[in-house]
Amino acid sequence: MADSFELEIATPDRLLVKERVREAQIPxxxxxxxxxxxxxxxxxxxxxxxxxxxAGGRRASLAVAGxxxxxxxxxxxxxxxxxxxxxEIDVExxxxxxxxxxxxxxxxxEGKVDIARALNAMRRAEARLQASGRG
Amino acid sequence: MPSLIxxxxxxxxxxxxxxxxxxxxxxxTARLRRAQDRVLQARPYARSLRELAENAAAAASxxxxxxxxxxxxxxxxxxxxxxxxxxxxxxxxAFNANLIKAAQAFLQEHSGARVEMELIGRKGRDFxxxxxAAITGEHIGLANRARYDDIVPLADKMLRRYAAKEIDAVxxxxxxxxxxxxxxxxxxxxxxxxxxxxxSPVEYITERPPxxxxxxxxxxxxxxxLHHALLESTAAEHAARMTAMDAATTNAEELIDKLTLHLNRxxxxxxxxxxxxxxxxxxxxx
Numbered sequence: 001m002a003d004s005f006e007l008e009i010a011t012p013d014r015l016l017v018k019e020r021v022r023e024a025q026i027p028x029x030x031x032x033x034x035x036x037x038x039x040x041x042x043x044x045x046x047x048x049x050x051x052x053x054x055a056g057g058r059r060a061s062l063a064v065a066g067x068x069x070x071x072x073x074x075x076x077x078x079x080x081x082x083x084x085x086x087x088e089i090d091v092e093x094x095x096x097x098x099x100x101x102x103x104x105x106x107x108x109x110e111g112k113v114d115i116a117r118a119l120n121a122m123r124r125a126e127a128r129l130q131a132s133g134r135g
Numbered sequence: 136m137p138s139l140i141x142x143x144x145x146x147x148x149x150x151x152x153x154x155x156x157x158x159x160x161x162x163x164t165a166r167l168r169r170a171q172d173r174v175l176q177a178r179p180y181a182r183s184l185r186e187l188a189e190n191a192a193a194a195a196s197x198x199x200x201x202x203x204x205x206x207x208x209x210x211x212x213x214x215x216x217x218x219x220x221x222x223x224x225x226x227x228x229a230f231n232a233n234l235i236k237a238a239q240a241f242l243q244e245h246s247g248a249r250v251e252m253e254l255i256g257r258k259g260r261d262f263x264x265x266x267x268a269a270i271t272g273e274h275i276g277l278a279n280r281a282r283y284d285d286i287v288p289l290a291d292k293m294l295r296r297y298a299a300k301e302i303d304a305v306x307x308x309x310x311x312x313x314x315x316x317x318x319x320x321x322x323x324x325x326x327x328x329x330x331x332x333x334x335s336p337v338e339y340i341t342e343r344p345p346x347x348x349x350x351x352x353x354x355x356x357x358x359x360x361l362h363h364a365l366l367e368s369t370a371a372e373h374a375a376r377m378t379a380m381d382a383a384t385t386n387a388e389e390l391i392d393k394l395t396l397h398l399n400r401x402x403x404x405x406x407x408x409x410x411x412x413x414x415x416x417x418x419x420x421x
Contacts, residue, residue, distance in 0.1 A: 010180035012283035012362055013173070030342070043187070043339035045351060068187060068352070072337070077183050 002074065005037045007053055009062065009078040016062065016083055017053075024053035024076060026069055027127075033069075035076055042071040046080055048123040050131040061086040063131035065124050082124070089132040098125035139405070142398040146391060153387035159226065160380035167373035173281060174312070174366045181359050188356045190337060192330035194345055204346070205298065206328050206353040215250045216271065216293065216302045217241060218325070220309035220364060221259030222372040223275060228379035230310060230318065230372055231258040237320050238263070238308055251302070253289070255365070271296075278372070281365045283358070290358040297326050307361070312370035316378055321367075325360055328353055 007024055009017040024035045027049025033042075046067040053060055066081035101122035105115065137145075192207075202208075219238050221231045238259070242250055254260040255274045263270060272292065277285055296302050305326040310318040341348070 008179060008183070010183065012177060012180050012359060014176040015179045018179070041337050041339045043341050043348065044343065045348075067355075068184075070183070070187060070339075079180055079183055079187070 002037045005035075005039075005073070006075045007078070008076070009051070009064070009080065009083055011067075011080050011083050016085060017060075019055055021053040021055045024051065026051050026076075026078065027064065028069055033071075035071055038073045039071050039076075040073070042069075044069050046078060048120065049127045051078065051083075061131045061133070063089060063124075063128040065127065084128065084131070086131050086133060089128045091129065091132050094125045094128035094132070097121055098129065101125060137401070139398065139401055142394060142401060146394045146398065149387050149390050149394065153384055153391070156380045156383040156387060160377055160384060163373045163377035163380060167370060167377055170281075170366065170370035170373050171312075174370055177283075177363065177366055181363055184352070184356060184359055186333070188328075188352050189331055189333040191345065191349055191352050193332040193336035198345070204349055204353065206294075206326065206349075206357075207330070209327050210303050212245075212304045213248050214302045215245055215248050216253060216296065216305045217250055218253045218255065218289075218293075218305065218307045218361070219259045219263075220278070220307070220368045221254070221256030222368075223257040223278060224376075225258065226379060227372055227376040228382075230375040231256075233318075233320060234308065234310060235259060235262050237322070241306070241308060241322065242268075253293075255289075278365060278369045281362075281369050283362050286362045286365055287358055290354070290361050293326065293361075294354050294357060302326075307364055309364045309368045310371040310375075311364075311367045312374060315374050318371040318375060321364070323360070323364070325357055328356060330356075 004020040004022050007017055007019060007021045008015070022037070026033050026035060027047040029045035029047045031047075032049070033044070046064060046069050048065040049063075051062045051064045062083055062085050064078065064080040064083045068077075068079045070077045070079075101118045104118040105122065217238065219234065221234050225231065235258070238252075249269070251269045251271045252263055253272045253274075254263060254270060255277050257275050260270075260273045260275065264273075272289070274289065293302075293305050297305060304324060307321070307323045307325050309321055311321045313319045
């Protein structure tokens with residue numbers, strides 16, 4: 001049995017990760033899934049959150065939001081609408097976004113759209129902070 | 136016969152132009168490299184998404200209900216949306232002229248339907264605005280960055296209009312990057328979506344009903360199609376400009392050679408004439 005699988009993480013603009021990994025934690029739409037090699041085929045929408053994986057002892061982390069996860073026995077593809085590596089994340093900006101979103105949730109302007117949007121913004125900011133290791 | 140001063144001035148002017156065309160060629164070369172890099176970077180996502188969509192299409196064709204998904208079903212094309220991607224700047228050889236010609240041919244061909252245009256790029260905008268075509272939107276400066284986020288609002292607009300039955304089909308007309316020397320005109324139907332079905336579809340475990348996946352996959356596929364076209368068009372534009380500027384630089388070189396030869400002849404002739412004058416003057420004195 002293989003002890004690793006290929007993990008590919010891409011956004012429409014660029015390819016972020018393509019390497020052999022032993023294990024990955026992926027935020028799917030209905031909660032985190034842990035993936036080990038030889039997983040059965042699985043297809044799900046991607047949620048908002050922190051994606052981590054183990055590449056030969058090194059733990060790497062990304063913030064992802066929206067898209068698809070396709071799991072095959074020897075390969076996992078994450079098609080994210082947005083994705084940033086931990087070291088690329090602008091922590092200050094994420095913090096400000098989080099504050100703004102919380103502010104808006106406390107005093108919602110009008111309509112459900114606004115609340116949904118603020119919630120999403122908050123979850124994206126939280127994912128960024130978490131992935132950057134300063135949540 | 137032009138005077139020496141005129142010729143010198145002419146040569147200087149051609150040389151100045153040549154310097155500009157050479158600089159533009161170098162700028163285009165750098166931009167082309169960047170544009171090609173972006174095309175390569177965008178490819179993994181696009182390829183994976185297409186595979187997922189083809190897989191879903193295979194699943195859809197097995198079920199009558201899924202095959203009736205509104206984004207997959209053709210209807211009589213009475214109102215057509217044409218998205219034309221031209222460049223913002225000129226001096227790119229026949230890049231825009233070919234596109235505009237093809238767009239006019241498209242209008243002619245679909246003269247039975249009502250065609251509305253969404254124009255990306257200043258060149259196409261200027262042309263069709265002047266001719267009073269039905270225009271639903273204009274996008275200038277979009278191709279410069281060609282970021283995915285920039286194309287999303289346009290794709291959403293197309294999906295909304297299609298869903299509201301304001302339009303029955305969306306076509307895309309653009310130049311695809313083929314090689315340094317050649318672009319290929321592409322006319323592609325974006326909506327309704329045309330998908331090959333995967334030959335051996337993967338059976339996934341999923342708690343999600345397939346129609347829900349289709350509802351997310353298909354609009355995403357439309358966005359990626361537009362994004363890809365924009366990236367290709369940008370690469371093709373820089374390649375076309377590079378080729379055009381290279382040709383212009385070579386032509387300027389030839390012109391300078393010709394003029395220099397002419398200048399030398401004229402100069403030689405005037406020197407000869409002066410000598411003759413001096414000699415004949417001296418002879419007259421004897």
